[in-house]
Amino acid sequence: QVQLQESGPGLVKPSETLSLTCTVSGGSITNYFWSWIRQPPGKGLEWIGYVYSRGGTNYNPSLKSRVTISVDTSKNQFSLRLTSVAAADTAVYFCARLYSATRGIDYWGQGALVTVSS
Amino acid sequence: EIVLTQSPGTLSLSPGERATLSCRTSQSVSSSYLAWYQQKLGQAPRLLIYGASSRATGIPDRFSGSGSGTDFTLTITRLEPEDFAVYYCQQYGNSPLFGQGTKLEIK
Numbered sequence: 001q002v003q004l005q006e007s008g009p010g011l012v013k014p015s016e017t018l019s020l021t022c023t024v025s026g027g028s029i030t031n032y033f034w035s036w037i038r039q040p041p042g043k044g045l046e047w048i049g050y051v052y053s054r055g056g057t058n059y060n061p062s063l064k065s066r067v068t069i070s071v072d073t074s075k076n077q078f079s080l081r082l083t084s085v086a087a088a089d090t091a092v093y094f095c096a097r098l099y100s101a102t103r104g105i106d107y108w109g110q111g112a113l114v115t116v117s118s
Numbered sequence: 119e120i121v122l123t124q125s126p127g128t129l130s131l132s133p134g135e136r137a138t139l140s141c142r143t144s145q146s147v148s149s150s151y152l153a154w155y156q157q158k159l160g161q162a163p164r165l166l167i168y169g170a171s172s173r174a175t176g177i178p179d180r181f182s183g184s185g186s187g188t189d190f191t192l193t194i195t196r197l198e199p200e201d202f203a204v205y206y207c208q209q210y211g212n213s214p215l216f217g218q219g220t221k222l223e224i225k
Contacts (some may be wrong), residue, residue: 035214039204045155045163045206045216058213061119084186094162101210102169 002027002111004095011115012089018082018114022095029053033098034078035105036069038091046091048072052096053077085116120144122207122217130225137194139220141207146187151210154183154192157219159202166205167192199224 008020022034035050049059051069059067061084071078082089093114097107120146131137141152149170157164165174167183170190180195194201202224207217 013224025145044219045157045208047214047216049213060213098214102150104165104168104174104208105155105163105214106165106174108164111162 002097002107004097004107006093006095006112008112008114010113011029011117012085013118014116018080018085018089019091019117020093020095020112020114020117022078022109023078024076024078024097029073029076029078032070033058033100034103035096035098036080037094037096038089039087039094039111040091046110048080048082048093049055054093087116090114090116120147120209120211120215122209122215124205124207124217126218127218128221128223130223131197132225133197133199135197137197137201137222139194139203139205139222140194141185141190141192141217143188143190143194143209147211148208149186149190152183152185152190153208153210155208157205157206163206164210178181194222197222 003025005023012018019104033050036048051071066083068081072111092111094111095109096105099106123142125140152170154167157163182193188210204219206219
């Protein structure tokens with residue numbers, strides 16, 4: 001059974017960089033699209049982007065200038081960096097496995113709340 | 119840019135009733151790239167349907183998906199107490215995109 005676990009600071013100051021890591025266990029990180037999705041408190045889901053296990057990326061155009069998603073296959077981990085954060089970036093951040101474009105997002109982490117505040 | 123619009127925003131029904139949730143896209147999309155998710159309070163979403171009509175592993179057969187072009191539907195027959203949650207449609211185009219969600223609440 002594949003499991004995903006987010007880790008990283010729960011509080012980030014405005015204008016600084018949000019960094020999260022997702023550790024994948026119970027399965028290989030190769031041959032899938034590893035995604036970050038966020039959900040502001042009380043609101044809907046927003047896809048941030050994904051990295052393919054071999055390194056290609058695809059980002060939400062609205063966040064593209066601030067986002068970097070990378071993968072470390074040796075550690076079975078992938079990471080999110082979001083620069084120049086503001087209060088609007090406060091959200092629960094989920095890491096997830098996008099099986100494929102036609103098979104949907106089949107595994108999710110439990111989510112990590114990140115608050116942007118001074 | 120494609121926009122996904124879900125309706126209704128909130129649906130109030132009783133256990134045992136039938137729920138019909140709609141997802142409309144602003145332009146025609148391939149049904150292969152349309153998925154539905156269920157999210158309960160405080161939990162991560164769960165994949166229900168992919169390819170517009172294929173149930174994900176372990177999903178009960180009271181959940182079904184249909185549609186094509188710009189109109190897609192998630193149907194839940196005989197609502198169970200655990201089905202009351204928020205439901206999202208998701209489309210994979212140039213980049214994945216979610217609808218704003220439909221809250222299914224107990225009447």
